[in-house]
Amino acid sequence: MTLSSSAVAPDLDAVIAAHAALRSRKPLVQALTNAVSTNFVANALLAAGAAPAMVDNPEEAALFAGIADAVLINLGTPTAAQVESMRLAAAAAQKAGKPWVLDPIAAGALPWRGAVAAELLQFKPAIVRGNASEIIGLAGLGGGGRGVDSSADPAAAVPAAVDLLAHAAAVSASGPVDHVVGRVDGRPTLVKVGGGSVWLTRVTATGCALGALAAAYASVAPDALTGLVAAHVHFAAAAEIAAENARGPGSFAAAFLDALDAVDEGALRRLAKIEPAVAAG
Amino acid sequence: MTLSSSAVAPDLDAVIAAHAALRSRKPLVQALTNAVSTNFVANALLAAGAAPAMVDNPEEAALFAGIADAVLINLGTPTAAQVESMRLAAAAAQKAGKPWVLDPIAAGALPWRGAVAAELLQFKPAIVRGNASEIIGLAGLGGGGRGVDSSADPAAAVPAAVDLLAHAAAVSASGPVDHVVGRVDGRPTLVKVGGGSVWLTRVTATGCALGALAAAYASVAPDALTGLVAAHVHFAAAAEIAAENARGPGSFAAAFLDALDAVDEGALRRLAKIEPAVAAG
């Protein structure tokens, strides 16, 4: 296997270019996601400038993966039929060369879905996105040996994220500072993205929406790492804008969708908090 | 078969009368809809003045169609079990003389659900509602021969809508100007409804909510064409009111539900944009 690698580490200019590509190309994202998040994920994609399609039955999932620009597979509330759809969509996306994102919710904590997540890794997601314990848990399932860790610190998930580069081109662990890992010139590299808002932790499905945004960006960026960093930056900037007007989690959720739409090049330049890339692992 | 027909083309007075009937009778709408839209469809029905019930399992779908005043069948995210429920609910609604609405999302583009949609037409929906390409696609499946067309212009869907009058009493294609087709005094007739807001295209499930509103109105209006025109006018007026206060898609969605509730006779008189009926097809 040829390991995916970026030519250069993504920086603000690369994020701005990816954002412009998203807005002009309006990629179609097929989302096989959990029941809690379907509406919010679709609205987040529309607000950010992409188009959603929640085709997740076994009869249509593979066909649609050939039509969509990218695929999101989120393990939040899997059913037997949806898992079958996930296998079909991931295989079809891989075959068609479409990027797909794995969001392995609770995969390290619940054995049934853990087995599903481990099986799906064979279809080589462009991106794996989760919180720190999910990334650590998934890497443990994948043979990385670190097992489940309850730590919420994304920094602790970097070694696990590097392990997962055996399966995916880019991996991120969300947190107060998001940690994004990929290969640059062949070498494991870490890009940290700051900003965001604590309100994100008080609204359900925000992480799921970030995974969907990562899928959209992966289909328009030059490589998965750049797409994943761009998704995190767009997402964090929108959260900061939304937090200015939020009176609580309900008004934050609506303001966040408004802000996903409002984020433009100026907002990215003003709000992006991308630390210089460093070696990882 | 006796083709359904209105005695006169619906106008503003007919819409106002239908709105008054909706508010006084609060019809119960059984919605078999997609996973993305369930919450928004239920809230839109409640806001407009109807009552929702999302009974969509095969064990209860037929029984409940006999209890409800109208039924919505939306093909956005069909599963095998939900499709079985759709067959049962459509058959039960037809048998009980309850109006039902078919929203054939992507039926022309995806063969599996296309076959489902074509099969459901045998149960004679009161209304078919979709965007232009969905109406064209569904007519193609039904033997109209026009096939799928990617045009977003509702005017291009009028011939397909007229074809579908072989199965349904009224058909509409949503767009910047909604095109609503039915029979008046036996002749195919087109009523155009303007207004609305571009924000409707940036919030998921708004079209689904319109389909649900059409079901509610079909159960209280004198005929399906009048009910469908009334639903489009109520919907478009609410969107115009909501757009005045929206700062983006998130605040628009909340303001739209507020406005569905706020639309009264005065708002209909002020905002309704109904063009005089003309011959169609």
Place this chain on the structure above:
Amino acid sequence: MTLSSSAVAPDLDAVIAAHAALRSRKPLVQALTNAVSTNFVANALLAAGAAPAMVDNPEEAALFAGIADAVLINLGTPTAAQVESMRLAAAAAQKAGKPWVLDPIAAGALPWRGAVAAELLQFKPAIVRGNASEIIGLAGLGGGGRGVDSSADPAAAVPAAVDLLAHAAAVSASGPVDHVVGRVDGRPTLVKVGGGSVWLTRVTATGCALGALAAAYASVAPDALTGLVAAHVHFAAAAEIAAENARGPGSFAAAFLDALDAVDEGALRRLAKIEPAVAAG
């Protein structure tokens, strides 16, 4: 069977203590709920200070009931697979000594789910919560003999609620004044909770969110009756705060989530409307 009983009737001080416990312990609530409510229930739990997990497949439901602090089972849109999950989760919760809440939506009106509800009662929910006709309907299924009653007056549901104390430690019927029943010192006792907002009846899934909040409180309160009263008081106070700023059902829904978060001890002291407990049944 030992009937559950509170030592003393819950009052404002008990509610304030339960609220403080909720905020400090952030209980994890497993919600097996209907498709309309998943997002709103999760957001309501997060806003109130708890944590949601919508694990409702048969493969994981029982395992997760052992991990969660409480379980919500809501019969709004049951599927065959979800019903199997409900049986497994209820049995596992009972075995593990975790409180679980039954929200028997339409159980008295639809025979299939009525049989499910009656079967689930054997697993001894800590709490049954519904509107008046649902409580009356469920009691009828359980052998109480009162059958279905369409009355919306919670007072009329008190005898049925007392009947249900054979299965559950506390039972409530929601309405303009919520009627909450449990045993105090062994005797059936009624606590009425006033307040709230008529907007609650115009937003879908608010009752479902109250059931989820009851599960959260049941896991941190000294007994089920105290937890259920605390959930009703927190909920009603939030509704009153939200109604002050609402312009309609859409803005009310967002403001309600804001208010679930904002309710603190001061708001409880200012807004709680708990009538002195009286004998019931």
